Amino acid sequence: MRVSVALFTADLRVHDNPVLQAALKDAERVVPLFVVDSGIRRTGFAVPNRAAFLADSLADLDRALRARGGRLVVRVGDVAEETCRVAAQTGAAVVHIAGGVSRYAARREDRLRAELAVGRRELRVHDASLTVVPPGALTPVGKDHFAVFTPYFRRWESFSVRGVLPAPDAVRLPDDVGSAGLPRAQSLASGSASPGLPAGGEAEARRRLRSWLAGPLSAYDDRHDDLAADATSRLSPYLHFGCLSPTELVHRARAQDDPGARAFVRQLAWRDFHHQVLAARPDAADHDYRTRHDRWRHAPKEFAAWQDGRTGYPVVDAALRQLRHEGWMPGRARLLAASFLTKTLYMDWRAGARHFLDLLVDGDVANNQLNWQWVAGTGTDTRPNRLLNPLVQARRYDPRGEYVRRWLPELRGAGLDHPAPIVDLAEAAARFRERRSAD
Ligand SMILES: Cc1cc2nc3c(=O)[nH]c(=O)nc-3n(C[C@H](O)[C@H](O)[C@H](O)COP(=O)(O)OP(=O)(O)OC[C@H]3O[C@@H](n4cnc5c(N)ncnc54)[C@H](O)[C@@H]3O)c2cc1C
Structure with a gap:
């Protein structure tokens, strides 16, 4: 047998x-x-x-x-x-x-x-x-991986994706296979989990998938960056642990064929993109993918203020407090928080990436490290020196201030003070440009 x-x-x-x-x-x-x-x-x-x-x-x-x-x-x-x-x-x-x-x-x-x-x-x-497309399956002429997303995506879109496999009807084990008990969270890591952490598992993933496909997906294109709307799929932890197959997700989203579904599938391609970069350059987990010769600032107090969500910039602080509370943040909040650390404070992306990995329920080396590098300008962004202004971002993506009030009790009139800004944005922008132009 x-x-x-x-x-x-x-x-x-x-x-x-x-x-x-x-x-x-x-x-x-x-x-x-x-x-x-x-x-x-x-x-x-x-x-x-x-x-x-x-x-x-x-x-x-x-x-x-x-x-x-x-x-x-x-x-x-x-x-x-x-x-x-x-x-x-x-x-x-x-x-x-x-x-x-x-x-x-x-x-x-x-x-x-x-x-x-x-x-x-x-x-x-x-x-x-x-991943949907195996890392290494698509390559530009003469290279072992794609370093720019747009041409990768063009090829990715026309890749013939394998069909979805059914769940098996029966699984039979050999006799007498010994097993340890199912592990408990406390035996895997010490410390307590975030209070708002989502439940894991395939059953929960499939429940969420069904409700995502049944409605919110078609509005994804318009609403995914709206911080207060909370209108992204929140499927990332299920993809990270493989409770949900990205291949099945792509097939089911494509079946819907509307702008929301197309924008969503494009985001899934970003996941594959970062995976194929890491597969070809495993060192990008902790080394600059493209060095800008940064001499990052070392400022422990500012770093601690960033970690705790006390920078004095409400939208940045809300993002970091959501991270602690839920172990998760929407993509726009991750971008803002990472840009503030690496460009406004000009501090090493590795320190920020480590903080994210300590807390993110979907935290993984490919997506986390390479997105951090993208934001820091040491990765695959074709505009490495762009700088996000947190005030402009807040006006654009949280115009009514609902997101910041959700996460910052002091802005709900709770009798607490929101800290004063730890850095002046104009000075920070000038410092960043000067450091990068000295490259
Ligand atoms: C600094 C930074 C760190 C990040 N760290 C992680 C991480 O550790 N793990 C992780 O899964 N994602 C990470 N992301 C990517 C992205 O922000 C999250 O995947 C997304 O916000 C998860 O929420 P969602 O499932 O509601 O996403 P949706 O907006 O519903 O998107 C659907 C899926 O597409 C994929 N996706 C979307 N955006 C990206 C992206 N930029 N890169 C790669 N895949 C993407 C994810 O698998 C996501 O679940 C990071 C982004 C930034 C800017």
């Missing part, structure tokens, strides 16, 4: 899961495996918000597998060692896994391949699992 292992990573779902489907096709018995990697760091799930979301998602995946006659097997330890152990114990010939793009994922893949080979077992990597 053939046995294979479906090793879950950032694809915690049963619908449209190429890894699970391939494992089922390959063998009569399948071990759905998740290894709680003891070596995972802050960039992974070892922070309270992502730990809580992961714990929810694993519990939900286990429920979905049990409804099909299976269950989730959980092991704790080193991914390669534990996976090899499970494969050896069950006699599995093949381990299936989704291809990742980070240095961590590359190391995991290399070690798995090498250690499985010792027991004459095979690792099969499925590349169209975590």
Whole structure:
């Protein structure tokens, strides 16, 4: 009897899961495996918000597998060692896994391949699992990746996307596979999660997907930047953990064919774009993609004021307080907050990116680091020295001040004072231009 292992990573779902489907096709018995990697760091799930979301998602995946006659097997330890152990114990010939793009994922893949080979077992990597278009599938002539979004998007739009795979009817495990219990958030990271954190899991993702497609999607083009309207999908954490497949999302949005759906699909292409950059340049996680020879300011008090949402610029402060409260912010708020740190305060994008990764429930290396670099002008933005004025942005995207009042109690007349601005915008703009022109 053939046995294979479906090793879950950032694809915690049963619908449209190429890894699970391939494992089922390959063998009569399948071990759905998740290894709680003891070596995972802050960039992974070892922070309270992502730990809580992961714990929810694993519990939900286990429920979905049990409804099909299976269950989730959980092991704790080193991914390669534990996976090899499970494969050896069950006699599995093949381990299936989704291809990742980070240095961590590359190391995991290399070690798995090498250690499985010792027991004459095979690792099969499925590349169209975590993104719509596999990283590396589209390249400009003579280069290994696209560095500019617009030409990438042109090619991306005409890429023939694989079809959506059904959820399996049945999953049968081999007999006697031992499993640790489902992990609890507290065992994955210390500290408490944000009070307004969304619930994780595929069931919740699909519920949100249905209501998103049924209405708000068609208004996305007009409303996604309106801070008070809260009119974006909020699907990013579900995409990050793979509770929802980006391929399925693109097919379902395209079926709607209106300006809202088209604008939304374009945003999903940004996700793929950053993934293909990171896959080709893994060092962009912590090195400038394109150096501007910045000598960033070191100003711990200003940095702390930024982290705490006390810069004195309400729209920036509201964004950072929302981040603490929900572990999430809309894209416009992320842009404003990141631009304020890197350009107005002229401080290192890495410090800001670390703060985001400590709190964002959707925080991931590709999207976070490369968006930070884009905003800082060290990444793929074709206008690296543009500077966002937070007052102009607030007038444009929160004209009635509803967003800032939602997050800043002091502006609701709560008897508190909003801090005075920590920096003068004109002086900050002059400083930035001077530093960048000295390049
Ligand atoms: C400084 C900064 C840091 C960011 N860090 C992250 C991060 O760690 N993880 C993350 O998933 N996104 C990140 N983003 C991208 C984007 O802001 C979020 O994906 C989006 O706001 C999530 O909300 P939503 O699901 O409602 O998005 P929607 O507006 O509904 O968009 C749909 C989906 O498209 C994708 N998307 C949208 N904008 C972008 C973008 N600029 N880059 C890549 N994908 C995009 C996301 O998967 C998102 O869920 C960051 C952006 C900035 C400017």
